Amino acid sequence: MFRRTAPTDCAISWNGVEIAAREGESLAAALLAAGILHFRDTAVSGSPRGPLCLMGACFDCLVEVEGEPNRQACLVPVTPGLSARIQAGARAPR
Amino acid sequence: MREVALLVLGAGPAGLAAATEARSQGLDVLLLDENAAPGGQVHRGVGEFYRPSADAPGAAQAREGLALIEAARASGAEMRGGATFWAIEDDLTVSWSEGGTAHQARAGRVILCPGAVERALPIPGWTLPGVMGVGAAQILLKTAGLVPEGRTWMAGQGPLLWLYAAQLLAKGGTLAGIIDMSPAGAWRQAIRHLPMALMKPGPLLQGLSWMRRVRADVPVIRARDVEALGDGKLRGLRFDGREEAADLLLLHDGVVPNTQVTRALQGCAHVWDAAQASFRPVLDEWGNASLPGVMVAGDGGGIGGARAAALSGRIAAIEAARALGRLTAEQRDAAAGRPMLRRRSEMAPRAFLDALFPPLGMDRVADGTVVCRCEEVTAGRVRAAVSLGAQGPNQLKAFLRAGMGPCQGRVCGPVVHALVASSRGIAAGDLMPLRTRFPVKPITVAELATLK
Numbered sequence: 001m002f003r004r005t006a007p008t009d010c011a012i013s014w015n016g017v018e019i020a021a022r023e024g025e026s027l028a029a030a031l032l033a034a035g036i037l038h039f040r041d042t043a044v045s046g047s048p049r050g051p052l053c054l055m056g057a058c059f060d061c062l063v064e065v066e067g068e069p070n071r072q073a074c075l076v077p078v079t080p081g082l083s084a085r086i087q088a089g090a091r092a093p094r
Numbered sequence: 095m096r097e098v099a100l101l102v103l104g105a106g107p108a109g110l111a112a113a114t115e116a117r118s119q120g121l122d123v124l125l126l127d128e129n130a131a132p133g134g135q136v137h138r139g140v141g142e143f144y145r146p147s148a149d150a151p152g153a154a155q156a157r158e159g160l161a162l163i164e165a166a167r168a169s170g171a172e173m174r175g176g177a178t179f180w181a182i183e184d185d186l187t188v189s190w191s192e193g194g195t196a197h198q199a200r201a202g203r204v205i206l207c208p209g210a211v212e213r214a215l216p217i218p219g220w221t222l223p224g225v226m227g228v229g230a231a232q233i234l235l236k237t238a239g240l241v242p243e244g245r246t247w248m249a250g251q252g253p254l255l256w257l258y259a260a261q262l263l264a265k266g267g268t269l270a271g272i273i274d275m276s277p278a279g280a281w282r283q284a285i286r287h288l289p290m291a292l293m294k295p296g297p298l299l300q301g302l303s304w305m306r307r308v309r310a311d312v313p314v315i316r317a318r319d320v321e322a323l324g325d326g327k328l329r330g331l332r333f334d335g336r337e338e339a340a341d342l343l344l345l346h347d348g349v350v351p352n353t354q355v356t357r358a359l360q361g362c363a364h365v366w367d368a369a370q371a372s373f374r375p376v377l378d379e380w381g382n383a384s385l386p387g388v389m390v391a392g393d394g395g396g397i398g399g400a401r402a403a404a405l406s407g408r409i410a411a412i413e414a415a416r417a418l419g420r421l422t423a424e425q426r427d428a429a430a431g432r433p434m435l436r437r438r439s440e441m442a443p444r445a446f447l448d449a450l451f452p453p454l455g456m457d458r459v460a461d462g463t464v465v466c467r468c469e470e471v472t473a474g475r476v477r478a479a480v481s482l483g484a485q486g487p488n489q490l491k492a493f494l495r496a497g498m499g500p501c502q503g504r505v506c507g508p509v510v511h512a513l514v515a516s517s518r519g520i521a522a523g524d525l526m527p528l529r530t531r532f533p534v535k536p537i538t539v540a541e542l543a544t545l546k
């Protein structure tokens with residue numbers, strides 16, 4: 001889906017699997033470059049979502065970063081060894 | 095609490111120019127942006143990752159961006175990246191978060207330069223992973239050097255669509271096709287603004303040259319409706335009865351001012367801009383909003399593009415220097431004379447562009463299409479709520495939760511607004527916009543607890 005035109009220089013982990021990344025790029029860019037489109041499941045219907053805007057507005061790229069949920073992957077810069085996971089959707093039953 | 099003469103929100107062209115000018119007037123300046131690097135939307139990654147070759151589309155603009163960034167860096171303004179602004183109070187106490195810690199400062203003046211956001215283009219299936227904004231793809235190109243591969247389609251309209259298509263081709267990318275959804279007769283409305291636009295023909299000629307370059311390589315198909323197909327991810331498109339395979343679909347329908355902060359300010363007046371089909375804060379020629387001490391510059395006050403944004407940032411900073419006692423009114427007027435003239439000239443093509451790409455109408459949006467992505471509310475449910483008596487976006491929020499999710503109406507706000515107006519058969523400007531509330535970005539209780 002996306003091809004890199006510049007080399008990677010570090011590794012991060014996504015759901016426990018190592019992927020190549022470049023320090024300083026956004027986590028969202030690193031995931032997309034690794035072919036990952038599915039960032040989270042929605043809270044309402046549990047359907048899969050990936051990023052829409054990549055500029056901090058849409059909140060569709062929410063993931064878990066170092067155990068903390070609801071982080072906007074487009075605003076989290078990659079650091080070597082960063083660990084992130086898909087964000088499960090279900091909201092507490094109402 | 096920390097005190098600062100001028101607080102600037104947003105390190106795009108408007109904020110960078112405001113900070114630089116204010117420093118040269120002797121004000122201490124704090125400049126906040128939630129992105130790690132300065133530049134804003136247009137100059138994303140400039141001077142860092144984004145180094146277009148001299149003849150690439152957008153290269154001249156990137157040079158202007160680099161100059162703005164370097165000037166702000168050299169000015170002595172305190173530039174804080176990764177700083178998410180979330181509130182401003184009447185006494186101009188500003189709150190923001192950095193890396194999980196909340197901060198506050200009291201400012202003598204605030205210049206808000208939050209820029210624009212892409213106007214959402216709701217189509218069936220647009221919540222599928224693999225459907226994104228054209229602006230999103232451009233950000234990937236500028237900040238990470240990512241070029242789409244596989245079957246990439248674009249759909250919608252507007253100058254940014256053509257610019258990005260040209261940028262992508264110049265980087266060796268390919269496009270399966272562009273679905274041009276622009277209304278067929280728009281040029282008839284636009285033509286009367288052409289003489290004005292031709293006073294500053296550069297941007298139009300450039301736009302035409304991008305279009306020519308793209309059309310030479312990419313099939314451009316006119317269609318009124320597009321549907322994204324797939325199960326769990328995008329697999330194809332349907333338009334005008336035809337189906338095509340697709341790996342990536344990029345949507346665009348122009349940009350709208352980001353009024354998330356100004357709409358949360360009690361008593362800050364906004365007006366409906368019919369030409370741009372969006373709300374903007376009421377501003378005087380200097381950028382003063384209707385609340386004391388609050389100023390707005392750049393696309394957040396109405397879409398004018400990168401150069402106009404930088405000029406209005408500069409003008410606002412000159413006025414802030416007057417308000418804070420650094421300049422007399424005469425000195426201010428003298429200093430702002432040239433930037434005001436230049437801004438007028440930069441704005442010349444705007445009316446033509448606005449008329450050429452009027453936002454796509456809501457009557458096209460089918461009942462089954464999701465309009466509020468966070469709360470998964472469809473157009474049909476909005477229409478049903480309107481027929482049950484919901485008068486506007488603020489009531490709809492209570493009826494359906496539309497606009498209540500984490501994006502706080504950033505994406506769905508303009509869409510739901512237009513949808514309610516069209517279902518009620520009234521002008522969009524006659525409806526109150528969705529009220530926003532502080533914090534304008536979600537913060538955790540742990541972050542709040544770090545405030546001293």
Ligand SMILES: Cc1cc2nc3c(=O)[nH]c(=O)nc-3n(C[C@H](O)[C@H](O)[C@H](O)COP(=O)(O)OP(=O)(O)OC[C@H]3O[C@@H](n4cnc5c(N)ncnc54)[C@H](O)[C@@H]3O)c2cc1C
Nearest residue numbers: 104106107108128134135136179208209229392393400403
């Ligand atoms: C996705 C996108 C791509 C664009 N690409 C181009 C282009 O290639 N060429 C072109 O001419 N125009 C482009 N534009 C139009 C663009 O809006 C203007 O040209 C120009 O960027 C406007 O400058 P500005 O300073 O007003 O705002 P911006 O450049 O948008 O800068 C606003 C800044 O405010 C920050 N901000 C907003 N809210 C907060 C908050 N709560 N906390 C902290 N920081 C915040 C943002 O991170 C951003 O850096 C684009 C617009 C969008 C939305």
